[in-house]
Amino acid sequence: MATILYTRVSTAEQTVEHQVTQARAAGLVFDQVVTDDGVSGVTIKLADREGGRRLFDLLRSGDTLVVRWVDRLGRNYEDVSDNIRAFMRRGVVIKTIINGMTFDGAAADPMTQAVRDALIGFMAALSQAQAEATKEAQKAGIAHAKERGEKVYLGRKPSFAENQINQVVTLRGEGKGVTEVAKQLGLSRATVYRILKSPSDAHASAMAWR
Template sequence: MATILYARVSTVEQTIEHQRTQAEAAGFKIDKVVSDDGVSGVNVPLAERSQGKRLFDMLRSGDTLVVRWVDRLGRNYQDVCDTIRTFMRQGVVIRTVINSMTFDGATKDPMQMAVRDALIAFMAATAQAQAEATKAAQKAGIAHAKTSAEAKAYKGRKPSYTRDQLATIRDMLSEQAGVAQIAAAANVSRQTVYRVIENPVAAEAALATWGL
């Protein structure tokens, strides 16, 4: 039985190693890492990604699949739900680094199955909603940076966070994580997290203004 980490990165600021470090810091002993680099979780289903296909072929009954959160599997509601249920039917246990969630097909109790499936559906829906919200914020931020006279004349202070850190903050906010926990996970100050909470569009605009 193997513990396999699946990591997906879609921007230049994200790294596979960061996701592995987070998993190991959470207590997971990773046997293998399977990763897709520069692949959208919205438009490309897991089974159609080059390493996603490999993951489907590799996993066996009794294996544990570790992901930072379900959004690494994808940001499309139907695809994430189908993927997790397929793996569970194969006897694979899915565990997340964030929130320490565990999904498996061991239970046969109808009520427990209903609760489990509802939670999977909720997390998959959250992943898609977060992707759509991020896309909207990015568009608003870019528009703000292009149209603001002040932004054209003066960039202001360079953001103290990267796009990957901003994505981490947004992801964890959607999961109702605390400010201190988010700041530690994203490696930013609490003040930075509060600024993103207060004005997410401005946070995105600052990155766009600086071309980050």
Template sequence: MQTVLYARVSTVDQTIEHQQKQAEAAGFKFDRVLSDHGVSGVKTCLHERPEGKRLFDILRSGDILVVRWVDRLGRNYDDVRQAIEEFMRRGVVIRTIINNMTFDGSTSDPMQKAVRDALIGFMAAAAQSHAEVTKAAQIAGIAHAKSLPDGKRYKGRKPSYTESQLDQVMNLADQKAGVSSIAKVTGLSRQAVYRIVDDPTAARASLIEWGSARS
């Protein structure tokens, strides 16, 4: 039996090391770590990524797959759900660092199976929904920044957060994490977290104004 951490980062200011340290702080120990860099969870299915594909090759019954949250497996409802169901069919247990969720295919109780499957569906839908909301906010932020006349734009204070931190704040907020918890995980101040959560569109527009976001 082996425990495998799978990490995915899609931007240059995210790091695999952060996800690994977060997992270790939560008490997880690993036999190996697989990671995909610069890969979109929306556009690329898990089995199409170099290291994501390896998961399907190496994981066997009794193994444990650890991910920060289900969005590391993907940002598409069908992809996430099918991946989790395939791993469970093989006897692999999936555990998440955030929320400490466990998905185990060995249960035979119909009520437990119903609750588990409903939760998988909900979390897969949340992963896709968050990706769509983030994209919409990014588009709105770009439009807002471009609508201001050249030379008359007030950039405001330079953001104290990166784009990946903004995305992480919104991800955790979607999961109903408290401001203090979000601040601790992201390394941001409570004030920065409040500003992002209160108006994510303006927060992203500020990044764009300062040239700190992908256009």
């Protein structure tokens, strides 16, 4: 039985090393790392990514798949939920680094199955909502720049990735403290406070530098 960590890196602010460090800090031990580098999470399905295809080739019953968050496993609600269920049907256990969630297809109790499936649906929907928010912020920023018709000072390069903005807001909404959020996402407390002060400004800044 193998444990595989899957990482997706789509921006310069994200690194495989950081995701590996986060997994180890969460107490997770893995045998292999499969990576998709420079791949957009909101446009390309998991099965269409090189690393994603490798996951489907490698994972067998009894194996464990570790991901930073469920949004790593697809580009939208349907893709994420379908992939999680496809892996569970194979007998693969899925674990997330953030919040330490576990999705196991071996559950036999109907109530446990119902709660698990409802949670999968909710998390997949949340992932899509985060992706849609990012895309809308990008569109707004691009439109604003075109209207001005001039080169705009971008300000200091942000120390956070686009996908981390919604994760900060979500984790705080779940009652996580700023220190805990910063530790989970590999950010400074000052950065977390800056994002929380104005998520829309944070999106605009990340989009501009992207």
